[in-house]
Structures are given as C-alpha cells and as structure tokens.
Amino acid sequence: KQEVTQIPAALSVPEGENLVLNCSFTDSAIYNLQWFRQDPGKGLTSLLLIQSSQREQTSGRLNASLDKSSGRSTLYIAASQPGDSATYLCAHRSNTGKLIFGQGTTLQVKP
Amino acid sequence: DAMVIQNPRYQVTQFGKPVTLSCSQTLNHNVMYWYQQKSSQAPKLLFHYYDKDFNNEADTPDNFQSRRPNTSFCFLDIRSPGLGDAAMYLCATSRGLAGGSSEQYFGPGTRLTVT
Numbered sequence: 001k002q003e004v005t006q007i008p009a010a011l012s013v014p015e016g017e018n019l020v021l022n023c024s025f026t027d028s029a030i031y032n033l034q035w036f037r038q039d040p041g042k043g044l045t046s047l048l049l050i051q052s053s054q055r056e057q058t059s060g061r062l063n064a065s066l067d068k069s070s071g072r073s074t075l076y077i078a079a080s081q082p083g084d085s086a087t088y089l090c091a092h093r094s095n096t097g098k099l100i101f102g103q104g105t106t107l108q109v110k111p
Numbered sequence: 112d113a114m115v116i117q118n119p120r121y122q123v124t125q126f127g128k129p130v131t132l133s134c135s136q137t138l139n140h141n142v143m144y145w146y147q148q149k150s151s152q153a154p155k156l157l158f159h160y161y162d163k164d165f166n167n168e169a170d171t172p173d174n175f176q177s178r179r180p181n182t183s184f185c186f187l188d189i190r191s192p193g194l195g196d197a198a199m200y201l202c203a204t205s206r207g208l209a210g211g212s213s214e215q216y217f218g219p220g221t222r223l224t225v226t
Contacts, residue, residue, distance in 0.1 A: 041199075044203075086226065
C-alpha cells in the first residue's frame, strides 16, 4: 500500500525561525512530489512541484528537496512569518496519475 | 485571472436528498478531479476525467457520480447523502497526467453539511 507520512503533525514556532517540514513515502516509483498549503476551511494552494528527476525546487522563502532513494522530501521555510501559519500537505503522483497525500503538518508561527 | 471555481462554497442538504456540487475552470485543462476531505484527514481522490474519459477510483461509493458536459465544467452528484458524506469537496485540474503537466490546481472547495 502506498503511504505518505508527514512529521510532525503540528508545529509551533516563534516568528523569524527557519524550519523544516518532513514528508516520507513508501513508493519509490513516484513521478513527482508536490507541496501544498491549506488555510482553515479553504482549498489547496500549490507551493512547489518537484519532478522525479529533480533534487529541489525553490520559490521565494520556500525550498523543497526530494530524495527518491530514501523516500523523503523536505520543505524548508526561511524566516517564518505569522502569515505562514497553515497546514502544509505533501503529495506524490503515483504511476496511475493519482495524488497520494500525507495527513499534513499544521504550522503556527507566533508573532 | 485563470482559476478553478467551485459553487457553492457552503452547501447544506438533508439526509437522503440528492445534491450537486459544481466546478468550473478557466485554465482550459484536460483533466479535472474530485476529492473528498474529511476533518483533519488527507484529501481522498473520488474520480477524475481526462477530457471525456471518466476514471473512477475503486473504493469510491456508487452514491457518488460525476458529469463533465464540456471542458470547463465538472459536476459531483451525491445521489443519497448520508451523515458520513459531510466533508469538504475539492475540485482540481491539470493540463495532463505526465511530468510537469500533471501539476494540480485546486479550487477553494465546497463544504457539505448533511442534516
């Protein structure tokens, strides 16, 4: 069974800290990995997409890495801000085209 | 702005009363998806369309149906909603199913309440 695990489930940090969110997956034959942000009661916003042939992607203060051999991806957030508070979900695309999601990490950045 | 639109944002229906959720897109994407997300859980794919080609997930209940009359619109029909169907329903699109074209763009979701 393909599974995606995100650790920790919840994280609270003071403003300005750099932080790392972790995502691990059991399917070594992933096609790509996507990180999303979800605000309470809202839909998903795509943050970064890493193809299976890539090692990392960067967008502003966000950097996502992918290590297929170890089945891991990390999302690095630099200089966190209260506006970064949200749930962050990782998902990988299986060979059937289906996105397999983790349960998410709920981040709170305190002013 | 090109986007994925879902209507309504909040829907209340009675137990057993059919309900339809709507999704439209201005991205001209080939693929449209419907996900169900229950509280504090990961989104779960129900089905997707590649153009007019319908692909149902094996564990999607028969109570859930979908229609895609044209490229822009896709509907989720719940024939007899039960209390367990209360959830956020997310629509997503992608250009294709391979490589970078498989990046999915999500709508804001419709929160369904069943009374």
